Amino acid sequence: NMFRSLNARSADEGRSFMSAPEGKNKIGEKIVDERVNIYSDPLHPEVPTATWNGEGQSIKKTSWIENGVVKNLAYDRFWAKEKGVEPVPFPSNAIMAGGDASLEDLIKSTKKGILVTRLWYIRSVDPQTLLYTGLTRDGTFYIENGEIKYPVKNFRFNESPIIMLNNLETLGKQVRINGNLIPYMKVRDFTFTSLSDAV
Numbered sequence: 001n002m003f004r005s006l007n008a009r010s011a012d013e014g015r016s017f018m019s020a021p022e023g024k025n026k027i028g029e030k031i032v033d034e035r036v037n038i039y040s041d042p043l044h045p046e047v048p049t050a051t052w053n054g055e056g057q058s059i060k061k062t063s064w065i066e067n068g069v070v071k072n073l074a075y076d077r078f079w080a081k082e083k084g085v086e087p088v089p090f091p092s093n094a095i096m097a098g099g100d101a102s103l104e105d106l107i108k109s110t111k112k113g114i115l116v117t118r119l120w121y122i123r124s125v126d127p128q129t130l131l132y133t134g135l136t137r138d139g140t141f142y143i144e145n146g147e148i149k150y151p152v153k154n155f156r157f158n159e160s161p162i163i164m165l166n167n168l169e170t171l172g173k174q175v176r177i178n179g180n181l182i183p184y185m186k187v188r189d190f191t192f193t194s195l196s197d198a199v
Helices: 008-012 077-083 103-108
Strands: 038-040 062-066 112-116 119-126 131-136 140-144 147-151 155-159 168-177 180-187 192-195
Touching: 008 077, 103 147, 103 168, 103 180
Parallel strands: none
Antiparallel strands: 038 062, 112 140, 119 131, 131 155, 140 147, 155 192, 168 180
């Protein structure tokens, strides 16, 4: 959801988390932890995609967030012409660089925490802060002293990936999710707001 929001027009018009005062956007600003690097590459061997979009534009490897700093936003032809810049096609995959830690390593290094294996039913609450709500599912577990102790009831969360990516402790190995590569992440202070009966 964060990646799909990297749109220059909505940012320039003040409608997104990438908006800045006076009709500007956050290109060049640090918005997340410096370990966060997000790019797209249609030729990546693990998540290959089309190299052309629906407007006939060539999609190339593009850095979106580099060392926590916004490097690019997507500009369609119309908005690029309005702003006097070259179009930047929106890509069809997202790749977030990770680390070497396995899921087991992250569990072992956790004194007290919650292992979330999946989030779903995710809905936008506030596009300008990128606040989302949703539920855990498919296995949620309590960790203590580096071991999974027992399963716990599902939670509802209210959290922004921007806040989450500023609360990183460890980036683990990448895993393929819905045609993207995203690393395991250990984060602190994730906001669970209530228990849920969701199965």
